[in-house]
Amino acid sequence: MPIIPFGSPKQSQFELGRQPYLESVENLNSTTAFGTLRSHHDMAELLFIEKGHGRLLLKDGSVQLRTDDLVMINSDVLHDFKVSTSFMAFTMHVSSLQLCGLTLGQLTKSAQPAVLHISQEGQHAFLRGLLREVKLFAAFNDDGPERAEIAARLVQALILTALKLAAEASSGSEDNASYNMGTRIKEYIDAHYLEDLKLPDIAEALHINLYYLSHTFKDLTGSSPMQYIIRRRIDEAQTLLLTTNMTITDIAMQCGYNNSNYFQSVFSNIVGMPPGKYRKTWSQ
Secondary structure, rough: OOOOOOHHHHHEEEEEEEOOOEEEEEEEEEOOOOOOEOOOOOOOOEEEEEEEEEEEEOOOOEEEOOOOEEEEEOOOOOEEEEEEEOOEEEEEEOOOOOEEOOOOOOOOOOOOOEEEOOOHHHHHHHHHHHHHHHHHHHHHOHHHHHHHHHHHHHHHHHHHHHHHHHHHHHOOOOHHHHHHHHHHHHHHHHOOOOOOOOOOHHHHOOOOOOHHHHHHHHHHHHOOHHHHHHHHHHHHHHHHHOOOOOHHHHHHHHOOOOOHHHHHHHHHHHHOOOOHHHHHHHOO
């Protein structure tokens, strides 16, 4: 089990004398009864997607979700899910959550749910460990006071780590040279990811070496440059599949893939179904 810093100064982010309470942990999959916008009064929700993809449906729009996304939803936010057939996730409902400066049940100031994509390294790996421990801990049937105390500590560590990583992902330290270069790399990729883009092209354009390119970008985003490029291309392909009548071959070309079969293989590995099936499933 990850070491939780009991008595850490970070606990001051919670209102004094209040500990979050883990109400429930629920496994979700494609057979779960979705279909109605719902909210949880005074209870925050954290959802971790273990496999597959889907959409978080909100009153005023939707958010695309994928494997390894952690979704943080404030209390009283109407939401529902539309998920793929391979979807597997678990959701945690937390009551008595009182973060300093926020109202009861709020994880963030924004009403919009926060989505953090979790990588395999660094503090992201620590967060993965906490998620795993919460899920395992919830499986034990023990209602004693010690269990509630341990659960509260786990949830505290989980929430604080997730919020810290989410804040770093959205802002970072703008005075840091590595952050600034990482941002430049990301901006360059965002402008050219639909082209035949290779790492040496990026390194040459920004006058940096490949090692610095890869490590700086991963420090900023939690993923390698090529993983990010592929993800952006597949996101674009998903949009084109649902908003145009373009053929799959044309979409592959539009998204930087000269080989349609290879594109379909990459798409299936990431999305969990071939492009044609994705179009039929989500355009209904």
